[in-house]
Amino acid sequence: MKRRKYLPIFYSIVIILIIFSFHTCQNLKHITSSPSDKWARELYIDKSPYKKTVSMEMNEEDIVILTAKEDRFTKTVLEKDKARIKETEDIIIPDAALNKLVKYQSMEPYIFWTENYELYASKSINGNTYEEKSLILDKVKDFEALSHEDNIYLAVADETGLRYYMIDDKGVHQFGETYAFEEPVCVSAAIDDAGILHTVSIREISPMEKEIIYLNFLKGEWSLKAQKVENFQISNESIGNLEIGLDNDYAYIFYENNVWNKAGQTAKTQYAAVPLNEAYVSEMGFKPFKPLGRESQTDVYISEVRCPDKKQDELMAVFIENHHDETGSGFRILNAYFRDGIISNQLYSTKTLDFIKGINIVKHGEDEALVFLRAAGEFKYDVFFTEIGEEYAAIMEKPTKQDYFIAMANSISPFINGFIIAIIKAFVFIPAILWLVFVEVFEIKKFVRNPKLNYSMAIGLFMIIKLITANSYYTGLSYYMIPNFMQPPFIKYMIMVCISVISYLMAKAWKKSIEYLHVIPEFLLFMLYDLLITVFLYGPYIT
Incomplete structure (x- = not known):
């Protein structure tokens, strides 16, 4: 049980390290080019x-x-x-x-x-x-x-x-x-x-x-x-x-x-x-x-x-x-x-x-x-x-020790700025949060008795908003800085969906580690992971 309790923290660290390593490799590629x-x-x-x-x-x-x-x-x-x-x-x-x-x-x-x-x-x-x-x-x-x-x-x-x-x-x-x-x-x-x-x-x-x-x-x-x-x-x-x-x-x-x-x-x-x-x-x-x-x-x-x-x-x-x-x-x-x-x-x-x-x-x-x-x-x-x-x-073209230090230092900035940007981006998804609040306040029995359905509705609304506002969601990106393999529209949407899947799994991991997690905090965890992973991944390309 104790091991399961700390698994979400471990997974979160792994996600951060993967994104950090990705940016470090991209920075090294640019520095040595x-x-x-x-x-x-x-x-x-x-x-x-x-x-x-x-x-x-x-x-x-x-x-x-x-x-x-x-x-x-x-x-x-x-x-x-x-x-x-x-x-x-x-x-x-x-x-x-x-x-x-x-x-x-x-x-x-x-x-x-x-x-x-x-x-x-x-x-x-x-x-x-x-x-x-x-x-x-x-x-x-x-x-x-x-x-x-x-x-x-x-x-x-x-x-x-x-x-x-x-x-x-x-x-x-x-x-x-x-x-x-x-x-x-x-x-x-x-x-x-x-x-x-x-x-x-x-x-x-x-x-x-x-x-x-x-x-x-x-x-x-x-x-x-x-x-x-x-x-x-x-x-x-x-x-x-x-x-x-x-x-x-x-x-x-x-x-x-x-x-x-x-x-x-x-x-x-x-x-x-x-x-x-x-x-x-x-x-x-x-x-x-x-x-x-x-x-x-x-x-x-x-x-x-x-x-x-x-x-x-x-x-x-x-x-x-x-x-x-x-x-x-x-x-x-x-x-x-x-x-x-x-x-x-x-x-x-x-x-x-x-x-x-x-x-x-x-x-x-x-x-x-x-x-x-x-x-x-x-x-x-x-x-x-x-x-x-x-x-x-x-x-x-071979990186030096100084190149590695510079590449890692340049990879830290998205994590520092990411929290502020995530808070700003969160306002786009207020309708999904209001849905959950509306269900709880007015006690709509169909959804109160079926939390999974309620949670699925909120995530569905979140994904609809995310896909509809895809262009504005990525406002400020300098596409010339983004690696070529990430630039095609199909790949961009695939990355969006994959980020949401990872966020969903992370929210579920937290729910398993906590005895009782209400549907609203669970959704907020999902949204937080989705926003932060997105911002951390695209942070270096925001101008």
Whole structure:
């Protein structure tokens, strides 16, 4: 008898555990899923106090990520395709004032960075030991490092114009003459198979006019390919995130307009595709850069377009876009491919909808890797990494201990909110309760003498109301979140009936454990189980 008395409690716990386990499995499936067929989910790497683009390099075996800290750099070495950090080491460069850091980039064995407007370099002596910083040039607005064969090239924009530095066995030295282009604010470069350095820069002529030039640099000689003066609608538009990418036929040039107003920051990117087979292009036709499917939208936020610094057969680029759909709103990284001067295909590289900045892409052969910053609070940023490849994706699809904790934590909320929602939903079934009260108050003998018939009538009325009000009964559900197998209408009604059957059996179990249970409390138990099981099952999908 004692065992039977506690059976309903045991069954209730089992039901809760089954629903909890179901939601945990669904949450794990979502957490470990990939944003696209190409890119796997991201891996946490490090934390940085700076909203600066993180430096990344790739070779045959490893991926090296350099993160700036308050007083040092941190180098993280990952084993390619393994989602495993091989080593992490701090790099302290003597006399480096990283509190003045503007931009940094590593190119083994060097690290280049700017402190305010001064460009510095430091070379690795042994492991994480580096030489004292050496000044390359002052009054520098921007720079970019890239490699070709055994040499490193530095594209530099200073107040007088554009210049290249070459780093070889002899050290750092200027290569060729300075191209006169007063007060450039940005520079970007990419290199083709012939060793030509395709270079773009932009400067402000007036608050309403900006000039963009595209040049080739080969063997120390500059040649102008194209130039354009762009007119801006308002004087407080700032320009930045200049980028150039190459495929077999075109040079793709991107630049970004930023405006701060009462609504916040807007970022709109313009781009032009310049034919490579023409010696000089008289006019670069810049137009708004928008992803596929959003060409007609006016509120498209596109920021930080990044391309590999070497020519590709088919150019790929990554960029940040504002994203809004039924899943939520925020920022995501989109991976686009270009053909014949326009986007030919696109897919997502990340799932996160958080604030994203500082993205960077590297490509080595067929391998691609992406790194980005995500706001972490307290003016700090988390560094995340992802790459392509089936091996990496297979590893990242396996849940970690933290994934289990997150999945279980997210499964608890339906149980916390479920009681309140169940009370609200209970008002729909007041007619069934009133029926039982009516029978008791007016002592309708046919039903008073036959409690089973009375109970069956109440349950029948409950089920009729439940089926008739099925759509409103599930009001607030976000069907895109519900597992696919639960979405068909037939399955939905089957689940409703099954929940009622389980609730009926639970009410009967309580009746057997209690010597005398009146028909009204028995029905209330049935209704309570039906409502709670429904709310617990569908709770995570209520918005």
